[in-house]
Amino acid sequence: AQSVTQPDIHITVSEGASLELRCNYSYGATPYLFWYVQSPGQGLQLLLKYFSGDTLVQGIKGFEAEFKRSQSSFNLRKPSVHWSDAAEYFCAVGAPAAGNKLTFGGGTRVLVKP
Amino acid sequence: NAGVMQNPRHLVRRRGQEARLRCSPMKGHSHVYWYRQLPEEGLKFMVYLQKENIIDESGMPKERFSAEFPKEGPSILRIQQVVRGDSAAYFCASSLDRQGIVQPQHFGDGTRLSIL
Numbered sequence: 001a002q003s004v005t006q007p008d009i010h011i012t013v014s015e016g017a018s019l020e021l022r023c024n025y026s027y028g029a030t031p032y033l034f035w036y037v038q039s040p041g042q043g044l045q046l047l048l049k050y051f052s053g054d055t056l057v058q059g060i061k062g063f064e065a066e067f068k069r070s071q072s073s074f075n076l077r078k079p080s081v082h083w084s085d086a087a088e089y090f091c092a093v094g095a096p097a098a099g100n101k102l103t104f105g106g107g108t109r110v111l112v113k114p
Numbered sequence: 115n116a117g118v119m120q121n122p123r124h125l126v127r128r129r130g131q132e133a134r135l136r137c138s139p140m141k142g143h144s145h146v147y148w149y150r151q152l153p154e155e156g157l158k159f160m161v162y163l164q165k166e167n168i169i170d171e172s173g174m175p176k177e178r179f180s181a182e183f184p185k186e187g188p189s190i191l192r193i194q195q196v197v198r199g200d201s202a203a204y205f206c207a208s209s210l211d212r213q214g215i216v217q218p219q220h221f222g223d224g225t226r227l228s229i230l
Contacts, residue, residue, distance in 0.1 A: 032216035043118070043205060043221040051215070090156055094216035099170045100145060100209065102219060104156040
């Protein structure tokens, strides 16, 4: 069965500083990987996805993520955060063999200091 | 708005009542998924449906919960005889149909269910 771990529950970062959110997955084959962002009281918005090909993927809002098979990781990065990036971020994994359902990590809540 | 539409946004029920949550997928999407999010937790998969078919209900509690996606109309998640532990945010997502490929899922804003 697939699983996702987001080791950091909370991260506080200063506005303008860089941000990296960790995601580790467990799955036997090449997974389909996603990052979503959730603002308070809202649904989830897709930031980016990885299926195959270039292991560095670009997403919306200036985010990027790098797939590292050897480390079973799919970390999310942003070079310079804005106050509007304060939200909760979820990493998710899917696999055709498991149907289309997504397995989510527990999330990382990002706080942005002025 | 061509996104996933869920209603109601907030639903309050007393213990023992029934809760019905509705979800209209994005235009052109034929797959619907329901997830539950407990406070301070990630989303947990409940059920995956296509029109008139339940594809995977492995995450659905065996009792009191049911889901449908009829030929016409929205998908419905139904919780009978609600208990306090059912209080959560319920999210619906939809995706395109592509065999052998996990499509990105697009989420609605959720229904916050509160049980008194």
